[in-house]
Amino acid sequence: MTVKVVLVGCGNMGHAMLAGWLKSGQLIPSETFVAEPNTELRARAEKLGVTTGASAADLPAGTPELVVLAVKPQVIRDVTAGYKHLGNGQTSFVSVAAGTPIATFEEVLGDKTPIIRVMPNTPAAIGKGMMVVYANAHVRPETKKFVDELLAASGAVATVDDEKLMDAVTAVSGSGPAYIFHFIEALTAAAEHAGLPTETAKLLAMQTVYGAASLAAESGEEPGLLRQQVTSPNGTTAAALNVLMGDDRLKTLLTEAVEAARLRSIELGK
Structure with missing residues (x-):
């Protein structure tokens, strides 16, 4: 059977994605090849x-449908x-390398190469990730659908139609778990500080x-409505929210944090 997907790099993120693809049934082992220089990771x-x-x-031998660069x-x-020998052809390339623009891959592989850029985050390792996708004009719709299905094994998938937005994606969902x-x-x-033991x-x-x-995530309600539902007038939650929401303190702080990450993402991509 011809190899369908080549996974390049099988560290923590690569291995987590591979395990998800196989467990979900989107791929079978005989369709998959892993290129990894580290002996232990290969094993x-x-x-x-x-x-x-x-x-x-x-x-x-043969032409894989996808080469995933992890x-x-x-x-x-x-x-x-x-x-490079697979560039400008039928093989699509998928990159999960943070901050690396599609132009870099087009320069190396050829400007007619189908390329998909993905920004995952670390919860993908347990199937709870957020994967955001941008594809260049050479990616076929059926390939994009296949890639979305593969990524869905690791969590939720969203698409942006402007690559510049990937810097904002990096700042929100890419860096967001650390926040x-x-x-x-x-x-x-x-x-x-309120007196509870450390473990508690x-x-x-x-x-x-x-x-x-x-x-x-599961209720279908807007977060703002959920917040209101647990906030009694003049109650304990209201007292805390007066601190967090007064003068938009928390919103302002997070907006500044995301903007700092977005600007740094732009710098790193140059």
């Missing part, structure tokens, strides 16, 4: 039943060059964030 991939090799030189941005150009982790840290510290404080903070996010 881990082989446990999933796929064929592996150290580099592009080990690719099996390597660090610092080496993306050099690694991509190994697949939430820090919020959990801060809420834990506040709980300890951690549990309350983490489960509250998890439960609230799950409720927002």
Whole structure:
């Protein structure tokens, strides 16, 4: 059977995506080839039943439908060059390298190469990620649909039609998990300051964030309405929200944080 998908790089993100593809049934092992220079990471991939090799030189004969590049941005150009022989053809390339514009891949592979840029985030490792996609004009609709289905095994998928928006995506969902982790840290510290034991404080903070996010995702209600539903007039929640929402304090702080990340993403992409 001809290899359908080549995964280049099988570190934590690559392995998580691969496991999701196979578990969901979107791919079967015989359709998949993993190129990974690290012996231990190759062995881990082989446990999933796929064929592996150290580099592009080990690719099996034939033309794959997709080459998924899951390597660090610092080496993306050099690694991509190994697949130049598949450029300007029927193979579409999918990159999950943060901050690397499609123009970089077109320069290496050829300007008629179908290229899809994806911005995932770390919860993709447990199937709870947010994947945002931008495709150039050479990507066929059926290929885009196939890629969306693959990515859906790792979480939710959204599309933007302007590549410049990927900097905002990076600032919101790409970097966003770190904001939430820090919020959990801060809420834990506040709980300890209020007198709760450390382990109890951690549990309350983490489960509250998890439960609230799950409720927002599954209820179908707007977050603002959910907030109102748990806020009694002059009650304890209202007292806390007066601090967080007074003069738009939290909204202003998050807006400044996202903008700082967006501007840094633009700088890194130059």
